[in-house]
Amino acid sequence: MLEEFFLILRGASWTVSITLLSLAIGLLFGFPIMLLRSSRILPLRVLAITVIALIRAIPPIVWIFIVFFGLGTGVINISPFAAALAGLGVIAAANMAEIYRGGLISIQRGQWEAAKALNLKPIWTWRDIILPQMLRVALPASATYAIGLLKDSAIASTIGVTDIAFQGARLTQETFEGLRIFAMVGLIYILLSLPIAWLSRKADFVLRAKVAR
């Protein structure tokens, strides 16, 4: 039984890398998408709204199939891992853009006006005034999303990434002990999500103590 547990756990490195890397893609590309989405220029805003809606309307598994079976078979040669990253990364970017935007619109107009009145350049306004407050508001939603992403990463197993879910499925085929095996799979997902939840709560507590309003 312990042996089975460790066999499944071998998939953890794939699960963790897909989660962290697609989250990183989301954190990075979510920002420019959020800027476009909040732009004063209407065509840019419409473009961003359309792209975000499109990305979010298609289920993650379909996105991964589009990348892997669609692009992967005809256009470019792409590994299952890269396809999963691309698919989930795109979705994460769209979702992070909306989470960032929630943080951005929570900032009172007076903060922008004060920065203007003090003659701060836009770069300093963003770095010193807006971003710290925006990220503070976006943190809990980002952590929730990161845990969601951890669970969504399981669909990478459908295109052959040997992650936790994949190992569980393989072991079940070998042993016909599906209930026990997938209970262990579930337990490992729970264990992996705990540190994210803990970190987020800790960070939130520290920031809240500093900026109690």
Place this chain on the structure above:
Amino acid sequence: MLAKVTDEMDPFLTKPQVEESEASRLSIVVEGGIGAPAFGRNTAFVKLEGVGKSFGSHTVLHDINLSVPAGDVLAIIGPSGSGKSTLLRCINFIERPDRGSVTVGGITVRSEQTDGARQIDLLRRQLGMVFQSFNLFPHMTVLRNVTLAQERVLRRSPAEAKDVAMQLLKRVGLADKADQYPSRCSGGQQQRIAIARALALDPKVMLFDEPTSSLDPELGLEVLAVMRELASSGMTMIVVTHEMGFAKNVSDHTLIMADGRSIEYGPSKEVILNPQTERARKFLGAVSDR
């Protein structure tokens, strides 16, 4: 609603007249390469010409003309929605006027100027602003609130910025709050910090947008005391306010606005005690009968 500020509360009813030092201070601005003629005692330091603003078809400001000499304290009073705040915000282009021009210390920006970013920059450098809702940065300590723009805009060293900030916090009576976060300070304290933050950039003119309106009357008094001290030090000030005591006793001139127009302007006591227009009389009657 309105703080009842009366003459008894006034330590000094008149503010000392600004002497020659004012002129010498101004000459520094002129030497800054602007090429404007030297400023005399009574020429405008802040000058608005035909400043107008509309939101859609609704005109909130009807072409306002205004001159404020150096060292002058101007109170702008009037009913809500009369365009007082909009006018003030047009001076530092936080609100962009649709018509007219604004001149501060020889720097002129016209509303239609599209390449005015650099000019607006030069304009704002001379203007400090204090808001009704304080607008301190909640994620920074009080000290950081006052040092940040000094380092970013004036490129002062952190040590120098801290020195200046501590002096100013002492001046507004809040040196002991330096390491606190704004949320730990009362409204009156937050507004005094906001004044220190604006003063830290060495403005030539201070703009106040209803600085006591979101404070209860007692806390408003501590802010007014700081403003009086500032006025007596010779600072040029433009103050949008409902504090009639301040308008009457501290400000040199008063502008009464209604419906986006300037309806009366003159020395404060004359305007407030002896208004010429029916509209001004009605407004002043409403505020003095409390």
